[in-house]
Every structure is written in C-alpha cells, then in structure tokens.
Amino acid sequence: MPAGTLYRGREGMWSWVAHRVTGVLIFFFLFVHVLDTALVRVSPEAYDDVVATYKTPIVAVMEYGLVAAILFHALNGLRVVAVDFWSKGPKYQKQMLWTVMSIWIVLMAGAIYPVLGHAARELFGS
Amino acid sequence: MSADTSSAVDPVEGVSLYDVDNPAPVIEPPRKRTKKTPKSTRTNFELYGWLFMRLSGVVLVVLVLGHLLIQLVLDGGVSKVGFAFVAGRWASPFWQGWDLLMLWLAMLHGANGLRTVINDYAERPKTRFWLKNLLYAATVFTVLLGTLVIFTFDPNIR
Numbered sequence: 001m002p003a004g005t006l007y008r009g010r011e012g013m014w015s016w017v018a019h020r021v022t023g024v025l026i027f028f029f030l031f032v033h034v035l036d037t038a039l040v041r042v043s044p045e046a047y048d049d050v051v052a053t054y055k056t057p058i059v060a061v062m063e064y065g066l067v068a069a070i071l072f073h074a075l076n077g078l079r080v081v082a083v084d085f086w087s088k089g090p091k092y093q094k095q096m097l098w099t100v101m102s103i104w105i106v107l108m109a110g111a112i113y114p115v116l117g118h119a120a121r122e123l124f125g126s
Numbered sequence: 127m128s129a130d131t132s133s134a135v136d137p138v139e140g141v142s143l144y145d146v147d148n149p150a151p152v153i154e155p156p157r158k159r160t161k162k163t164p165k166s167t168r169t170n171f172e173l174y175g176w177l178f179m180r181l182s183g184v185v186l187v188v189l190v191l192g193h194l195l196i197q198l199v200l201d202g203g204v205s206k207v208g209f210a211f212v213a214g215r216w217a218s219p220f221w222q223g224w225d226l227l228m229l230w231l232a233m234l235h236g237a238n239g240l241r242t243v244i245n246d247y248a249e250r251p252k253t254r255f256w257l258k259n260l261l262y263a264a265t266v267f268t269v270l271l272g273t274l275v276i277f278t279f280d281p282n283i284r
Contacts, residue, residue: 020243027236032263034272037212041275044284045210051207063198070190077183084180093206116200 011097021077022069029066060119067111068104075100138167151278175238189228213281229272237265 034061039047053059083089089096144150154160159168198204215221240261246255 008279023236023239024243027240028217030232030236031268034233034268034275038271038275040209040212040279043282047212054207055204060204063204067194067198070194074187074191078187081180081184111199114203118203118205 010042011094015097016080017078018072019080022073025030025069026066026073034091055118057119057123060116064111064115068108070102071104071107071111160190172209179235179238181234186228186235187232189224190232192224193228213279216276216279217281226276229276233265233269233272237261 036047038052039050048056054063076097079093082096083093197207216225241258244254244257244261248257
C-alpha cells in the first residue's frame with residue numbers, strides 16, 4: 001500500500017472503501033454494457049443472442065450483485081452530497097450511513113423476486 | 127486597531143521593526159499561482175471535477191434507477207428485453223434522450239472516478255501515464271460508440 005493512506009476506520013472509512021469498490025465495478029460493467037448494446041447495429045440476432053446469456057440463472061445472480069452495487073453507490077452518493085453541502089451533514093454522517101444501509105436492505109429484499117424470480121423458475125420449474 | 131498607524135503592532139506585542147518609511151518585506155502566499163506552478167494545478171479543474179461528481183451523481187440516481195426499474199423489474203423483468211423491446215423504446219425521442227444523457231453522464235462520472243483511483247494507487251509516473259491514457263481512450267471510444275448507436279439505430283436493419 002502507498003504510504004499515508006492509513007485512515008481512521010469505522011463507518012466513514014468503510015463507506016468510502018465500499019463507494020470506491022462499487023464505483024469501479026459499475027464502471028467496468030458499463031463499458032461491457034455499451035458494447036453489448038452496440039450489437040443492435042450488427043443484427044437483431046447478434047443482440048438477442050448476447051441478451052439471452054443475460055437471462056441465464058448464473059448471470060441473474062450477477063445482475064442481483066450489480067443492483068446491490070448500484071443501489072449502494074447511489075444511496076451513499078446522496079449521503080456524500082449531504083455531508084458536503086448540508087451544514088449538519090458531517091455531524092450526522094453515521095446516522096445517514098445507517099439510514100442508507102436500511103433503505104438498501106429494503107430495496108434489495110424488494111429486488112429478489114423481480115431480478116431472481118425468472119432464474120428460480122428456470123432452475124426449479126414454475 | 128487604534129487610529130495611530132505609525133506602528134503596525136499593538137504596544138502590547140512589543141516594538142515594531144517596521145513603519146511607513148521602512149515597510150516589512152512582502153512574503154508570498156504559499157499557494158499563490160506563479161509561473162513555476164505546475165500546469166496541472168494552475169486551473170480550478172479539480173474543483174469543477176469535484177462539483178461535477180456531485181451534480182452528475184444526483185441526476186444519475188434518477189436516470190439509472192429508472193433504467194433498472196424498466197429493464198429489470200417492470201413488465202417481466204429482464205425476460206422481455208430483446209431487439210424488439212429496444213426498437214420499441216428508441217422509437218421515442220424521450221427515451222433516446224434519456225439513454226444519451228445517461229451514457230454521457232455515467233461515462234464521464236465513472237471515468238473521473240477511475241482517474242481519482244489511478245491517481246491514488248498508481249505511484250510510478252509511467253504507470254500513471256499509461257493507465258490514464260488507456261482510461262481516456264476507452265472512455266472516448268465507449269461514449270462515441272454509444273452515441274453513434276443511439277443516433278443511427280435502425281429498427282428495420284434486416
């Protein structure tokens with residue numbers, strides 16, 4: 001590790017680490033996602049073939065992970081904006097992180113059926 | 127401050143060495159931008175980058191979560207996505223504009239984020255240089271490709 005990056009730990013540091021990791025993951029997905037969408041300019045078959053792999057159970061699990069990363073990055077990003085622009089933001093940054101995590105858990109629970117339902121039907125029959 | 131300005135320092139602090147005829151030497155502010163300042167810190171680029179991350183981030187929350195809702199949740203989730211579905215959505219200038227704005231903001235937001243990560247962890251100047259050039263090339267390529275696809279989409283390609 002480069003020198004001078006030791007931070008103070010706890011909620012502030014770990015949310016910062018998670019924000020970085022999810023951000024990098026989302027960026028790499030976005031790059032691939034623009035490439036796969038570009039196949040609509042090749043032929044309908046080429047596009048549908050690639051999208052068919054997106055509908056397999058294993059990719060459905062990865063999609064659930066992508067949703068998890070995006071939801072965390074979005075909610076924590078709003079928290080960062082509040083810390084920077086709201087006068088009481090720094091004081092309540094921990095409470096805001098727990099709010100973020102609560103909303104994240106609720107949304108992730110709500111995403112189980114829409115995102116993973118079709119994979120479960122394929123694996124276990126409907 | 128007293129009206130008597132012959133001394134720059136209050137009597138409590140001692141006698142001043144300087145007066146109107148013998149002014150104190152000017153000390154340059156430590157962060158003043160001069161000709162010797164490296165090019166990269168002569169502008170407010172980093173300030174605008176910081177601001178852009180927050181502004182684009184707020185807009186992206188709406189655009190991306192809306193996108194996820196449409197693609198993965200509503201109307202059968204990912205199962206309904208296919209060429210015909212794309213053709214149906216891009217028939218509307220509203221969704222074309224939505225996707226175009228989302229593409230540009232997300233790519234620039236992500237590229238600036240990765241630039242920060244490279245600046246933080248890649249220590250050797252050569253490594254930094256090449257990683258950032260690779261990042262910029264990939265970003266320009268992806269943004270241009272995506273823009274081209276949105277504008278030249280042809281539902282009757284076959």
